[in-house]
Amino acid sequence: MIAISLILLCLFSIVQALIDNTSDIFNNDIMDLVYVKKDNLIEQTAFSTVSTPENGSHPEALALQASNREADYGGHEQNYYHHDHKYVYDKKKDKGLSHIFQIAVTALAFLAFGGYLLCLIVQAVKSKTQMNAAQMAATQTQTIIRRRRRRKPIRLRPLRRPKRDTYFDDEDLWENANYEDLYYALTTFSEGYAQDRLQSKYVFTVTFYLIHSISKELRDLNPDWLTLAETVIGFCIQDKRLDIAKTYFEYLKTEKIQLNNAFISxxxxxYYVCYNEAAISKEIEIEIINLCSLFEKKFDLLDAFSSENAILGLSLTSNWKQCLEHLNNIKLTGIAPNALVYSTIIAAAFINNDLDVAWELLREMIDNDREPTSRMYYGLLKFCENNVSKSVEILDNLFQILSNSDIKPPKEYIDKLIGLKKQFKLSGKLTKITKMGKCYSCGNSLSSMTLSQDEFNLLRTSFYTNVMVGKNVYTKTTPKELENFQKFFTTVEPFNIVIDGLNVAYSAGIKHTPETYCRLIAGVIKYFTDQQNRVLVLGRAHMSKWKNIHMSQILKTSTLYLVQNLSQDDPFLLYAAMHNGPKTGFVSRDLMRGHSYRLKDPNLKMLFRRWQNNVQHQLIYLDNQGNARVKHPLPYVPIAQKQETYWHIPFEINIENKSKNISSKVNSIQWACFKMPS
Incomplete structure (x- = not known):
């Protein structure tokens, strides 16, 4: 079709060229009229009337209204007129044929162009059809692949209670099954269980059938398949399904499958998850002891995680003292035992009436900056229930340790202790403490426990040595920067308040503008300067890039000191507050537990916490007018205190702070008052 169209277009071009040539000849004949006399062409007496041919379609010139003038163009007479008349007549005839021929060729050209367009349209439709067919084929292929991936679930036989010791006697179960399909089904069920799509009993049944159907040859080729068994035990731990795990373990032993330490641990x-707050039977105790014996025979040296799990299991048995060996093993690995390990052994010691080990490990735990978990309190209450005569002494010792270490017990322990008050011959209830430190229940006032000058000097010196410098000063600052900071205080007067600039600024979050940060800092500065306090603002070097229009209010009303961006600003803050005297306060919402831990000595830690409780201020919120509300230090120390025969025990509850400017969770301290028998 395209070739025919091109041929017709070429033919049209040739014919058009011939027509143009004929037109040139006609134009040459017209040029000859220039040399014809005017008298021979126009009759002198006929300007007013012009004769026209009968055929009125030929164009003619209108007569000019002018006088008749003669001109001699020479040579030609009337013959030329007749010749010209004849020529015009022939020209009209030839011109009609040419016009018809032009119309015909033009029509053919348009037809050719239309055919060309039609050809393009047909090809486009054809290519689109082929594309749709290809897409349909690809979709069908993808559907087939998806269908292959979405295998039909393997239908199991109806569940019935199996006969004893014959659960796996059917050796022909899925004899011709495809092991790839079995592995796919097993992983699918495991993932479904992990996403709470299936109940554990179905996973249990499917797992057993699938693993049983896997041949021993496949196990030998892929030893890592045992990780599936560890996954099943992990699911059992989540649901506390000891029955499933025990059956699974017996099956693996029957199949003589070599188990790794992760599975046994x-x-x-x-066992611990299922029986940590319940009495175990003699049968369960024997199972745990046998399992630990198998554990120790198979592996001479255990890692920290395996030793931890062994401690959890042995703490439930009469062989709980073996936990001490595993505790030493954890220490040898270089990993500090966590709070769960310590609390589990301490609870086992209390339950088995070994008070010396219990108190020793409790003090060691606190020295390592570990707080007891609910397991420790459970063991202590069990001892008090079994030894009521010693319960008051045990509780008094515990409260004293809590007071010295500033540890707040969990609320559930306080609730249980209040519920057992009659059994322990003590009275206890929840109470409230006023802002001035007075108890609503007994009427006693809590003490402030301020530091003496000697204690404060000891704390300041120890803080500089152990925290500011420490083992490596470069982890917090540089010697040059620390030296410049000490020289700075020799050039200024003492300050009454030291503000952690970035801690106050970021109280509103880290996605605000420097203008908001400066407004927060300026609001806190104004709060203290209105009380005639000299304020030092401690920040980092990048704060110097904040616009002067925002920083101007801070620089006018306070002294600004910036440390390097890589330096820790909290040690500088605490050192600045200590350097200016025991009554200098600081503003920060940080609890400073990490810096307290670096003091190492328990007595120094206690002094630091008491000093902190006496001088630390915290920003609560800032209103739209720029007025700050600040939480002042309490006139008493919120730790366990004893007044006469009354113990006041604090415990914390997390409450969300929904302030517009500050979003955080605040630990709200509540109190319980216990009267000990005299």
Whole structure:
């Protein structure tokens, strides 16, 4: 079709060229009229009337209204007129044929162009059809692949209670099954269980059938398949399904499958999860002891995680003292035992009436900056229930340790202790403490426990040595920067308040503008300067890039000191507050526990916490007018205190702070008052 169209277009071009040539000849004939006399062409007496041919379609010139003038163009007479008349007549005839021919060729050209367009349209439709067919084929292929991936679930036989010791006697179960399909089904069920799509009993049944159907040859080729068994034990720990795990373990032993230490240690952890707050039977105790014996025979040296799980399991048995060996093993690995390990052994010591080990490990735990978990309090209450005569002495010792270490017990322990007050011959209830430190229940006032000058000097010196410098001063600052900071205080007068600039600024979040940060800092500065206090604002070097229009209010009303961006600003803040005297306060919402831990000595830690409680201020919120509300230090120390025969025990509850400017969770301290028998 395209070739025919091109041929017709070429033909049209040739014919058009011939027509143009004929037109040139006609124009040459017209040029000859220039040399014809005017008298021979126009009759002198006929300007007013002009004769026209009968055929009126030929164009003619209108007569000019002018006088008749003669001109001699020479040579030609009337013959030329007749010749010209004849020529015009022939020209009209030839011109009609040419016009018809032009119309015909033009029509053919348009037809050719239309055919060309039609050809393009047909090809476009054809290509689109082919594309749709290809897409349909690809979709069908993808559907087939998806269908292959979405395998039909393997239908199991109806569940019935199996006969004893014959659960896996059917050796022909899925004899011709495809092991790839079985592995796919097993992983699918495991993922479904992990996403709470299936109940554990279905996973249990499917797992057993699938693993049983996997041949021993496949196990030998892929030893890592045991990670599936560890996953199943992990699911059992989540649901506390010891029955499933025990059956699974017996099956693996029957199949003579070599188990790794991770599987056995997780099984021991499962025993602890199921019986940590319940009495165990003699049968369960024997199972745990046998499992630990198997554990120790198979592996001479255990890692920290396996030793931890062994401690959890052995703490439930009469062989709980073996936990001490595993505790030493954890220490040898270089990993500090966590609070759960310590609390578990301490609870086992209390339950088995070994008070010396319990108190020793409790003090060691606190020295390592570990707080007791609910397991420790459970063991202590069990001892008090079994030894009521010693309960008051045990509780008094515990409260004293809590007071010295500033530890707040969990609320559930306080609730249980209040519920057992009659059994322990003591009275206890929840109470409230006023802002001035007076108890609503007994009427006694809590003490402030201020530091003496000697204690403060000891704390300041120890803080500089152990925290500011420490083992490596470069982890917090540089010697040059620390030296410049000490020289700075020799050039200024003492300050009454030291503000952690970035801590106050970021109280509103880290996605605000420097203008908002400066407004927060300026609001806190104004709060203290209105009380005639000299204020030092401590920040980092990048604060110097904030616009002067925002920083101007801070620079006018306070002294600004910036440390390097890589330096820790909290040690500088605490050192600045200590350097200016025991009554200099600081503003920060940080609890400073990490810096307290670096003091190492328990007595120094206690002094630091008491000093902190006496001088630390915290920003609560800032209103739209720029007025700050600040939480002042309490006139008493919120730690366990004893007044006469009354113990006041604090405990914390997390409450969300929904302020517009500050979003955080605040630990709200509540109190319980216990009267000890005299």
């Amino acid at each position: 997780k099984l021991l952890r499962l």
